[in-house]
Amino acid sequence: MSLRLYDTGSRSVRTFEPLEEGRVGMYVCGATPQASPHIGHLRSGVIYDVLLRWLRASGYEVTFARNVTDVDDKIIAVAAERGVPWFAVAEGNQRVFTQGYDLLGCLPPTIEPRATGHVPEMIVLIRRLIEKGHAYTAAGDVYFDVKSWADHYGELSNQRLENMRPTGDTPNEDAKRDPRDFALWKGAKPGEPSWETPWGDGRPGWHLECSAMATKYLGAAFDIHGGGVDLIFPHHENEIAQSRAAGDGFARYWLHNGLLTVDGEKMSKSVGNVVLLPDLLGKARPAEIRYYLASAHYRSLMDYTDAALAEAVSAYQRIEGFVTRASEVVGAVEPADAVPEAFAAAMNDDLGVPQALATLHETVREGNSALAAGDEDAVRGHLASVRAMAGVLGLDPLSEQWTQSGGDDLRPVVDALVAVALEQRQAARARKDYASADAIRDGLTAAGIVVEDTPHGARWELKRD
Numbered sequence: 001m002s003l004r005l006y007d008t009g010s011r012s013v014r015t016f017e018p019l020e021e022g023r024v025g026m027y028v029c030g031a032t033p034q035a036s037p038h039i040g041h042l043r044s045g046v047i048y049d050v051l052l053r054w055l056r057a058s059g060y061e062v063t064f065a066r067n068v069t070d071v072d073d074k075i076i077a078v079a080a081e082r083g084v085p086w087f088a089v090a091e092g093n094q095r096v097f098t099q100g101y102d103l104l105g106c107l108p109p110t111i112e113p114r115a116t117g118h119v120p121e122m123i124v125l126i127r128r129l130i131e132k133g134h135a136y137t138a139a140g141d142v143y144f145d146v147k148s149w150a151d152h153y154g155e156l157s158n159q160r161l162e163n164m165r166p167t168g169d170t171p172n173e174d175a176k177r178d179p180r181d182f183a184l185w186k187g188a189k190p191g192e193p194s195w196e197t198p199w200g201d202g203r204p205g206w207h208l209e210c211s212a213m214a215t216k217y218l219g220a221a222f223d224i225h226g227g228g229v230d231l232i233f234p235h236h237e238n239e240i241a242q243s244r245a246a247g248d249g250f251a252r253y254w255l256h257n258g259l260l261t262v263d264g265e266k267m268s269k270s271v272g273n274v275v276l277l278p279d280l281l282g283k284a285r286p287a288e289i290r291y292y293l294a295s296a297h298y299r300s301l302m303d304y305t306d307a308a309l310a311e312a313v314s315a316y317q318r319i320e321g322f323v324t325r326a327s328e329v330v331g332a333v334e335p336a337d338a339v340p341e342a343f344a345a346a347m348n349d350d351l352g353v354p355q356a357l358a359t360l361h362e363t364v365r366e367g368n369s370a371l372a373a374g375d376e377d378a379v380r381g382h383l384a385s386v387r388a389m390a391g392v393l394g395l396d397p398l399s400e401q402w403t404q405s406g407g408d409d410l411r412p413v414v415d416a417l418v419a420v421a422l423e424q425r426q427a428a429r430a431r432k433d434y435a436s437a438d439a440i441r442d443g444l445t446a447a448g449i450v451v452e453d454t455p456h457g458a459r460w461e462l463k464r465d
């Protein structure tokens with residue numbers, strides 16, 4: 001069964017057929033690092049990482065480009081407010097974005113191009129548009145002429161040109177041929193960064209950079225373009241207009257992820273409800289946060305609440321608990337080569353992670369039953385299967401990502417100490433000194449160690465609240 005994806009361009013679910021067999025080119029609009037990433041940004045990072053992992057698990061060789069808009073109005077405004085250079089704002093925040101993606105187990109993109117490093121490519125694209133009569137210079141800026149593309153402009157966002165409002169994207173509105181024309185290039189202003197072009201000094205318009213960078217790394221036509229639903233208009237509509245008007249085929253499937261609200265409200269500084277990664281790290285471990293962000297369907301609107309995060313934490317711990325117990329009983333088991341059919345079918349159905357997780361949890365339940373029944377062959381099979389499915393979602397508790405995380409290097413030491421205590425408890429029980437046995441157990445509990453008696457002897461884990 002092949003992958004089917006909801007394509008905003010055609011407003012339908014389409015069977016995914018890459019331009020070139022076995023290969024996928026994917027572009028995702030990344031950060032404008034004017035501030036640290038909030039959980040909405042991180043959700044997007046996790047969503048496209050799950051898609052990337054699923055494409056790779058399905059046998060595709062994927063080239064994944066995710067850009068950084070490292071110069072724009074907001075970055076310049078923040079820099080002016082703080083009295084620091086614009087690039088210090090972009091660079092500092094971009095580092096926090098990267099750390100956040102890494103911490104949540106997102107694989108690095110094949111290429112992470114920055115707008116400021118691609119001015120020559122933008123100049124070429126502007127020249128092609130001017131030559132074809134789709135762009136013009138005015139008041140030091142360069143604009144895209146939407147009327148020259150009127151038959152197509154609005155196709156992605158499903159609007160008609162006559163219903164669109166002025167863009168208001170520059171202070172030079174009067175110089176435009178049409179108020180709906182958007183800036184490809186913004187003329188230099190005093191105190192702002194600028195680059196030299198044949199049409200005067202200035203800086204990139206936001207939309208132009210994505211067209212220039214996507215085609216540089218993925219070709220004139222490529223497979224998948226992703227981003228948040230808030231980017232459909234004007235950003236992606238303008239990307240398509242520029243690229244197609246210039247003669248490029250551009251993206252063939254448009255994926256848009258739903259946004260994330262907090263307690264039913266849009267995140268905003270003024271409301272004071274912006275949730276950042278450090279806020280979540282006080283409540284859950286990185287793997288649990290990833291589970292939470294991946295668990296909803298990518299197109300759904302997600303509403304963050306502490307209760308919803310706590311539920312995801314328990315759900316992840318059910319997977320982790322089985323994998324840990326099963327490994328203790330049957331030893332190391334590698335992830336299976338293939339995931340169960342039901343899991344694959346769910347993922348192929350427009351990346352149906354909620355259904356895929358249902359299959360994963362069903363297998364965990366079967367695995368737990370096999371553990372209880374002492375059926376080690378079945379435990380081995382379920383463990384391999386659970387690890388394979390969890391791995392596709394970037395959630396295999398035994399993967400390097402999660403076993404290397406802080407504190408786990410103490411595990412062998414604690415293991416040895418707990419083993420000594422448990423031996424003494426066993427000895428106390430053997431001599432029917434139950435008071436001492438209980439006292440040892442209580443002492444461990446007070447230290448945050450939960451002891452569980454199983455048919456295979458006592459095991460322990462850290463108590464998590």
Ligand SMILES: [Zn+2]
Nearest residue numbers: 029030210235
């Ligand atoms: Zn973009």
